Amino acid sequence: GNSVTQMEGPVTLSEEAFLTINCTYTATGYPSLFWYVQYPGEGLQLLLKATKADDKGSNKGFEATYRKETTSFHLEKGSVQVSDSAVYFCALSNTGNQFYFGTGTSLTVIP
Amino acid sequence: NAGVTQTPKFQVLKTGQSMTLQCAQDMNHEYMSWYRQDPGMGLRLIHYSVGAGITDQGEVPNGYNVSRSTTEDFPLRLLSAAPSQTSVYFCASTHRGQGDGYTFGSGTRLTVV
Numbered sequence: 001g002n003s004v005t006q007m008e009g010p011v012t013l014s015e016e017a018f019l020t021i022n023c024t025y026t027a028t029g030y031p032s033l034f035w036y037v038q039y040p041g042e043g044l045q046l047l048l049k050a051t052k053a054d055d056k057g058s059n060k061g062f063e064a065t066y067r068k069e070t071t072s073f074h075l076e077k078g079s080v081q082v083s084d085s086a087v088y089f090c091a092l093s094n095t096g097n098q099f100y101f102g103t104g105t106s107l108t109v110i111p
Numbered sequence: 112n113a114g115v116t117q118t119p120k121f122q123v124l125k126t127g128q129s130m131t132l133q134c135a136q137d138m139n140h141e142y143m144s145w146y147r148q149d150p151g152m153g154l155r156l157i158h159y160s161v162g163a164g165i166t167d168q169g170e171v172p173n174g175y176n177v178s179r180s181t182t183e184d185f186p187l188r189l190l191s192a193a194p195s196q197t198s199v200y201f202c203a204s205t206h207r208g209q210g211d212g213y214t215f216g217s218g219t220r221l222t223v224v
Contacts, residue, residue, distance in 0.1 A: 036213075036215075043201055043217045044154075044201065099144070101153045101154040
């Protein structure tokens with residue numbers, strides 16, 4: 001079947017620290033992988049995506065690389081800001097447009 | 112602005128009442144879905160539609176009905192509200208093709224008392 005497992009939070013970092021949020025997946029075939037971000041009181045927004053193995057998605061300083069050999073799509077950012085405080089969701093999409101979401105990781109960045 | 116519009120933003124219902132959560136998108140997306148978000152459980156798929164006139168059940172369909180008479184609209188109906196349906200509900204849409212991400216609405220926070 002299809003599923004996504006992401007590291008549990010909450011995560012608290014100081015401003016300018018390095019961020020890694022782990023995400024691994026189980027899927028049949030060749031899924032597309034996504035990271036979404038949810039700011040307080042808002043819906044989810046697409047942060048970045050990768051559609052095939054070894055692709056790197058990037059946006060707003062965040063990066064994630066589609067690793068088929070380790071079935072992973074870890075989210076990284078070199079220097080977080082207070083404005084990055086949010087909940088981050090890893091997701092995959094497989095045949096038929098079905099999306100499967102992780103449980104979310106809450107990030108708080110303190111000045 | 113193009114996107115997914117959900118109404119209402121907040122709603123309080125009494126147990127046993129019915130209501131419809133509205134969802135509309137203006138991006139001509141074929142695929143639309145309803146999710147509920149509960150603490151510690153991520154997003155769970157309630158119902159989805161791959162096009163006008165076609166709907167199907169997701170992971171947690173019980174207690175909810177949907178219809179898709181037009182490409183733009185995908186309302187979610189609660190038949191007889193229960194406290195277990197207290198949640199935040201998100202509507203989302205995308206083009207066909209798994210490489211496209213979802214566009215989400217801003218959510219409806221529902222409390223059933």
